[in-house]
Amino acid sequence: MSELVNPEPVVLYGYDQSPYYNKIKNLLAMKGIKHYIVEQPMTAPRPDLLALNIEYRRTPTLVIGRDVYLDSNLISHVVCKKWREPDFGVAEFGPSILAFESLSNNLFWTFIAAADFSKSPESFKEDRRTLWPKFASKESSAQRPHNLSQLGYHIHNIENVLQDGRKWMLGGDQPTLADLYIGFVLHFILFVLRTNTQEGFKRESLRNVHEFTTRYNHYIKSLSPTLTKINGQSAKDLIESSNTEYAPTQHDTTDGTKINVGDQVEIVPSDQRAVNLQRGILVALNAREIVLDVGNRLRVHAPRLGFKLMKVELKSNL
Ligand SMILES: N[C@@H](CCC(=O)N[C@@H](CS)C(=O)NCC(=O)O)C(=O)O
Numbered sequence: 573m574s575e576l577v578n579p580e581p582v583v584l585y586g587y588d589q590s591p592y593y594n595k596i597k598n599l600l601a602m603k604g605i606k607h608y609i610v611e612q613p614m615t616a617p618r619p620d621l622l623a624l625n626i627e628y629r630r631t632p633t634l635v636i637g638r639d640v641y642l643d644s645n646l647i648s649h650v651v652c653k654k655w656r657e658p659d660f661g662v663a664e665f666g667p668s669i670l671a672f673e674s675l676s677n678n679l680f681w682t683f684i685a686a687a688d689f690s691k692s693p694e695s696f697k698e699d700r701r702t703l704w705p706k707f708a709s710k711e712s713s714a715q716r717p718h719n720l721s722q723l724g725y726h727i728h729n730i731e732n733v734l735q736d737g738r739k740w741m742l743g744g745d746q747p748t749l750a751d752l753y754i755g756f757v758l759h760f761i762l763f764v765l766r767t768n769t770q771e772g773f774k775r776e777s778l779r780n781v782h783e784f785t786t787r788y789n790h791y792i793k794s795l796s797p798t799l800t801k802i803n804g805q806s807a808k809d810l811i812e813s814s815n816t817e818y819a820p821t822q823h824d825t826t827d828g829t830k831i832n833v834g835d836q837v838e839i840v841p842s843d844q845r846a847v848n849l850q851r852g853i854l855v856a857l858n859a860r861e862i863v864l865d866v867g868n869r870l871r872v873h874a875p876r877l878g879f880k881l882m883k884v885e886l887k888s889n890l
Pocket residue numbers: 589590591592593614615616629630631632642643644645878
């Protein structure tokens with residue numbers, strides 16, 4: 573057990589087939605952050621997370637000490653703020669990095685709308701339909717040609733950016749966070765789900781994009797991450813025995829919502845059906861974050877962008 577002793581454990585939950593999980597796995601490797609990995613099933617339920625009172629079921633989730641972070645965008649902001657070196661061009665999370673983050677999310681969801689999941693296992697499709705009722709339906713496959721054209725638009729824009737011979741998205745000799753944001757999603761689209769065999773996405777049409785993605789993959793493979801795979805119970809013990817202070821948070825009393833610190837609330841990503849609601853007591857709310865106390869001395873942090881926040885109206889038992 574001694575190698576599990578860590579005053580502020582960093583624990584990543586996810587599964588290898590998840591591109592967003594790989595985005596964070598690669599970020600931790602780029603930053604050289606020692607961490608633990610708890611592999612999760614591809615479909616719900618995820619008992620390891622439920623045991624920590626985490627109902628949120630999107631992937632990935634990252635725990636740092638007793639703070640639980642939802643959503644890869646928030647996670648990467650938090651990681652880059654906490655571990656500033658190496659900097660990867662993101663000291664201030666400047667506009668170009670944010671633009672690449674937004675492009676990356678756009679690319680991913682445009683691709684999901686264009687992808688063919690008809691041959692995926694029925695159990696996987698059923699599971700995803702609990703979040704997105706039209707997932708892999710006849711209706712959505714009729715939209716595929718259109719969505720593929722939208723994907724082509726985004727990827728050809730990236731081809732144009734790379735046309736001046738730059739190695740990395742922001743130029744220069746070293747990769748930055750912009751490369752991570754674009755690299756993980758291009759790798760998934762072109763090489764994991766093999767869009768590279770489709771007309772308009774083959775190497776001859778997108779030479780620079782293909783070369784960039786291969787370069788990104790070589791770079792990721794050249795890193796030596798310090799990670800230990802552990803099971804859910806060991807992770808729970810590690811997290812619950814952590815004695816670190818909570819991450820500092822700020823409550824903005826001028827926030828427009830009628831929800832106050834101490835209220836019982838639920839949050840859920842706004843791009844899915846309202847299932848697997850994450851419940852907790854509101855600790856802080858500001859322009860960037862929602863922070864909840866979920867019991868077990870754990871706090872959950874979700875980004876404000878892309879999450880719905882609702883007050884739970886408690887029914888009297890009388
Ligand atoms: N905005 C979220 C999106 C995460 C997301 O949609 N992940 C996919 C896997 S790549 C997912 O949650 N799928 C359903 C699941 O894993 O239960 C993030 O950046 O973390």
